[in-house]
Amino acid sequence: xxxxxxxxxxxxxxxxxxxxxxxxxxxxxxxxxxxxxxxxxxxxxxxxxxxxxxxxxxxxxxxxxxxxxxxxxxxxxxxxxxxxxxxxxxxxxxxxxxxxxxxxxxxxxxxxxxxxxxxxxxxxxxxxxxxxxxxxxxxxxxxxxxxxxxxxxxxxxxxxxxxxxxxxxxxxxxxxxxxxxxxxxxxxxxxxxxxxxxxxxxxxxxxxxxxxxxxxxxxxxxxxxxxxxxxxxxxxxxxxxxxxxxxxxxxxxxxxxxxxxxxxxxxxxxxxxxxxxxxxxxxxxxxxxxxxxxxxxx
Amino acid sequence: xxxxxxxxxxxxxxxxxxxxxxxxxxxxxxxxxxxxxxxxxxxxxxxxxxxxxxxxxxxxxxxxxxxxxxxxxxxxxxxxxxxxxxxxxxxxxxxxxxxxxxxxxxxxxxxxxxxxxxxxxxxxxxxxxxxxxxxxxxxxxxxxxxxxxxxxxxxxxxxxxxxxxxxxxxxxxxxxxxxxxxxxxxxxxxxxxxxxxxxxxxxxxxxxxxxxxxxxxxxxxxxxxxxxxxxxxxxxxxxxxxxxxxxxxxxxxxxxxxxxxxxxxxxxxxxxxxxxxxxxxxxxxxxxxxxxxxxxxxxxxxxxxxxxxxxxxxxxxxxxxxxxxxxxxxxxxxxxxxxxxxxxxxxxxxxxxxxxxxxxxxxxxxxxxxxxxxxxxxxxxxxxxxxxxxxxxxxxxxxxxxxxxxxxxxxxxxxxxxxxxxxxxxxxxxxxxxxxxxxxxxxxxxxxxxxxxxxxxxxxxxxxxxxxxxxxxxxxxxxxxxxxxxxxxxxxxxxxxxxxxxxxxxxxxxxxxxxxxxxxxxxxxxxxxxxxxxxxxxxxxxxxxxxxxxxxxxxxxxxxxxx
Numbered sequence: 001x002x003x004x005x006x007x008x009x010x011x012x013x014x015x016x017x018x019x020x021x022x023x024x025x026x027x028x029x030x031x032x033x034x035x036x037x038x039x040x041x042x043x044x045x046x047x048x049x050x051x052x053x054x055x056x057x058x059x060x061x062x063x064x065x066x067x068x069x070x071x072x073x074x075x076x077x078x079x080x081x082x083x084x085x086x087x088x089x090x091x092x093x094x095x096x097x098x099x100x101x102x103x104x105x106x107x108x109x110x111x112x113x114x115x116x117x118x119x120x121x122x123x124x125x126x127x128x129x130x131x132x133x134x135x136x137x138x139x140x141x142x143x144x145x146x147x148x149x150x151x152x153x154x155x156x157x158x159x160x161x162x163x164x165x166x167x168x169x170x171x172x173x174x175x176x177x178x179x180x181x182x183x184x185x186x187x188x189x190x191x192x193x194x195x196x197x198x199x200x201x202x203x204x205x206x207x208x209x210x211x212x213x214x215x216x217x218x219x220x221x222x223x224x225x226x227x228x229x230x231x232x233x234x235x236x237x238x239x240x241x242x243x244x245x246x247x248x249x250x251x252x253x254x255x256x257x258x259x260x261x262x263x264x265x266x267x268x269x270x271x272x273x274x275x276x277x278x279x280x281x282x283x284x285x286x287x288x289x290x291x292x293x294x295x296x297x298x
Numbered sequence: 299x300x301x302x303x304x305x306x307x308x309x310x311x312x313x314x315x316x317x318x319x320x321x322x323x324x325x326x327x328x329x330x331x332x333x334x335x336x337x338x339x340x341x342x343x344x345x346x347x348x349x350x351x352x353x354x355x356x357x358x359x360x361x362x363x364x365x366x367x368x369x370x371x372x373x374x375x376x377x378x379x380x381x382x383x384x385x386x387x388x389x390x391x392x393x394x395x396x397x398x399x400x401x402x403x404x405x406x407x408x409x410x411x412x413x414x415x416x417x418x419x420x421x422x423x424x425x426x427x428x429x430x431x432x433x434x435x436x437x438x439x440x441x442x443x444x445x446x447x448x449x450x451x452x453x454x455x456x457x458x459x460x461x462x463x464x465x466x467x468x469x470x471x472x473x474x475x476x477x478x479x480x481x482x483x484x485x486x487x488x489x490x491x492x493x494x495x496x497x498x499x500x501x502x503x504x505x506x507x508x509x510x511x512x513x514x515x516x517x518x519x520x521x522x523x524x525x526x527x528x529x530x531x532x533x534x535x536x537x538x539x540x541x542x543x544x545x546x547x548x549x550x551x552x553x554x555x556x557x558x559x560x561x562x563x564x565x566x567x568x569x570x571x572x573x574x575x576x577x578x579x580x581x582x583x584x585x586x587x588x589x590x591x592x593x594x595x596x597x598x599x600x601x602x603x604x605x606x607x608x609x610x611x612x613x614x615x616x617x618x619x620x621x622x623x624x625x626x627x628x629x630x631x632x633x634x635x636x637x638x639x640x641x642x643x644x645x646x647x648x649x650x651x652x653x654x655x656x657x658x659x660x661x662x663x664x665x666x667x668x669x670x671x672x673x674x675x676x677x678x679x680x681x682x683x684x685x686x687x688x689x690x691x692x693x694x695x696x697x698x699x700x701x702x703x704x705x706x707x708x709x710x711x712x713x714x715x716x717x718x719x720x721x722x723x724x725x726x727x728x729x730x731x732x733x734x735x736x737x738x739x740x741x742x743x744x745x746x747x748x749x750x751x752x753x754x755x756x757x758x759x760x761x762x763x764x765x766x767x768x769x770x771x772x773x774x775x776x777x778x779x780x781x782x783x784x785x786x787x788x789x790x791x792x793x794x795x796x797x798x799x800x801x802x803x804x805x806x807x808x809x810x811x812x813x814x815x816x817x818x819x820x821x822x823x824x825x826x827x828x829x830x831x832x833x834x835x836x837x838x839x840x841x842x843x844x845x846x847x848x849x850x851x852x853x854x855x856x857x858x859x860x861x
Contacts, residue, residue, distance in 0.1 A: 126659035184420020193505035202349035226420025
């Protein structure tokens with residue numbers, strides 16, 4: 001439910017604002033010890049452990065659910081790649097909902113890491129794409145669908161522009177964000193050509209019963225107001241050898257995922273046996289997210 | 299240590315005493331601004347509590363009114379210091395004050411710009427992450443990190459310069475030029491750098507076609523150099539009314555002329571951009587189409603940008619045509635037009651089309667929410683309060699009302715220096731435009747003078763004929779470029795005949811160099827050496843000649859002072 005303010009509340013706050021000189025932005029849960037810690041990448045394993053424990057405690061108290069936060073490191077010899085078969089996608093948005101259930105984004109103001117575009121057959125102009133299609137039944141005859149999420153670029157423009165190194169590319173190719181270091185300037189959102197980055201405009205709202213308690217520090221742990229987040233190829237799953245939630249849920253098998261360095265992987269099979277393309281290739285961002293067509297219009 | 303503390307307390311108690319002593323208008327002005335600041339503060343408190351959801355920014359348009367104002371104010375800050383250049387080149391008399399007022403405006407504008415960033419970011423309490431050593435600035439890759447550094451450097455530089463000048467004046471000492479000049483010389487290229495880096499923040503994003511044009515940084519500078527001085531002109535006129543701040547009309551008109559050129563360049567660059575997009579008519583055109591004509595019925599920015607274009611164009615012509623820019627009513631109207639025009643063009647007109655349509659082609663129309671506007675007005679009002687107090691302190695120090703108790707008393711400036719009226723030769727012999735050259739020659743010989751003013755039928759000075767004008771007419775008449783070309787390429791019978799002017803109007807130097815009777819000696823000397831002339835015609839308010847100051851008159855006057 002969205003909180004709305006009327007004029008009286010505004011006046012009340014005016015008075016409160018004049019008297020209160022509290023540190024801006026600090027919620028009551030603010031942990032002073034962690035406010036002045038170092039960047040996540042600079043912490044020792046011991047410090048990370050202590051830090052994660054404090055975070056778990058804080059989150060569990062906040063959401064009333066026991067939450068587990070891990071920091072599984074990248075696996076050596078693994079670089080993740082993703083491929084999406086546009087000829088199979090039926091635009092059902094199950095990937096979107098599975099992602100929401102898995103990754104704990106805010107339900108109000110709603111954040112979704114995957115966005116499915118509906119395009120008219122015979123055209124490929126993003127400006128003519130429909131973002132808010134809602135027919136009775138999908139797929140529709142005259143359209144095809146293109147889901148877009150973080151493309152996990154090799155040359156991520158978002159990482160380049162971040163003024164505080166709050167986002168970086170991990171050795172396994174996943175671009176991650178330290179939600180506790182991000183200052184919320186949103187420059188990365190301006191730099192991203194794929195609209196992959198989302199901002200928490202308010203205190204994220206997640207119903208207790210929908211919260212996924214199995215989380216990763218750089219991935220799906222609950223976020224706070226004023227920071228940026230994005231798809232991490234389900235880092236909490238994939239680093240442990242599982243599929244991302246969107247791959248798992250896709251009813252038509254349009255989503256393929258795997259280790260780009262492993263010649264036997266599913267993703268390598270796609271790259272070697274189908275003609276693939278990447279979104280906005282002219283920008284040289286080198287996405288590790290490929291689109292392909294395995295069959296004609298069925 | 300204790301002494302320093304005492305000195306500082308003394309200064310501040312003195313400052314408080316003079317700062318808040320003012321007329322009813324001053325208090326009304328300050329109260330109004332304070333109320334706006336409080337409203338802004340209240341809205342910001344709400345934003346802190348609720349998050350940026352109370353703005354109309356969303357995922358599609360993730361920067362809005364705050365960042366628009368930030369961009370514009372960086373331009374104002376840069377231009378305020380750049381104004382020192384013409385002040386130097388054209389030897390404006392009030393140069394020292396222009397430096398101080400300009401740098402104070404730069405300080406205020408940078409502070410406001412930073413506040414706009416502060417209110418825009420989601421986690422202001424983490425801003426220290428961008429500090430070198432303490433945090434982790436993403437250098438050298440992130441332009442925003444650079445921007446933070448150059449902006450703060452610029453702020454410190456200007457604060458230091460102003461403090462240095464102010465402290466010296468407070469203690470009754472003359473600031474050391476060896477420190478001031480390098481400071482100013484550094485702050486000028488720094489001003490250019492600050493604005494360029496800010497442009498580069500947007501410029502370097504391949505994802506945003508509207509910003510990804512190399513013309514952006516030059517355009518930033520051109521528009522800054524028109525809007526900044528426009529604001530300064532208005533401020534100068536207010537200051538000239540309320541205090542002893544002698545900036546001549548000439549200087550104001552000169553700045554106005556510079557505004558015309560800057561705006562001309564700005565409009566040219568903009569048209570170059572429009573041409574490129576429209577003629578290519580590729581995908582890059584879409585945001586521009588949205589801006590100027592709207593897309594699929596989405597046209598919220600259209601009236602704004604056309605207003606801006608209209609104001610900028612009218613402003614350009616006002617400042618271009620000398621007669622119009624020299625009329626204070628049209629001049630001030632032009633200043634306001636250009637200020638608002640650039641504010642729209644470089645604020646919302648620049649930031650929003652970067653996001654509309656967004657990276658996935660969606661159109662989300664943005665206009666600031668009531669809260670965004672309230673917070674923004676609060677910041678601007680805060681800037682207003684700051685600048686008012688800055689200026690009052692600067693004036694108090696300048697006039698000696700705020701001064702260290704042991705400092706030597708202020709020597710009234712130029713009280714003893716003679717004015718033009720004291721040293722000029724009074725009985726002026728003048729000629730009319732139709733006086734034959736021979737007659738002028740004999741007049742010069744007869745009266746043993748070296749030049750005469752030429753006056754029109756209303757006895758207004760329109761030119762000067764000097765010895766050299768007569769000599770040059772006899773021995774050397776330089777054909778103009780067109781004549782020379784014609785003489786080379788045309789057959790003999792068509793060649794331009796050299797006209798031998800035989801009347802005053804043909805050979806006089808026009809416009810003449812004139813000065814008013816109350817011009818001090820120092821300034822007369824400056825004009826004569828700078829323009830390499832031999833005499834200045836002294837005129838009254840009707841532009842009638844009342845005297846002549848020649849080089850020998852100056853020598854006599856200087857000799858008299860030295861004894």
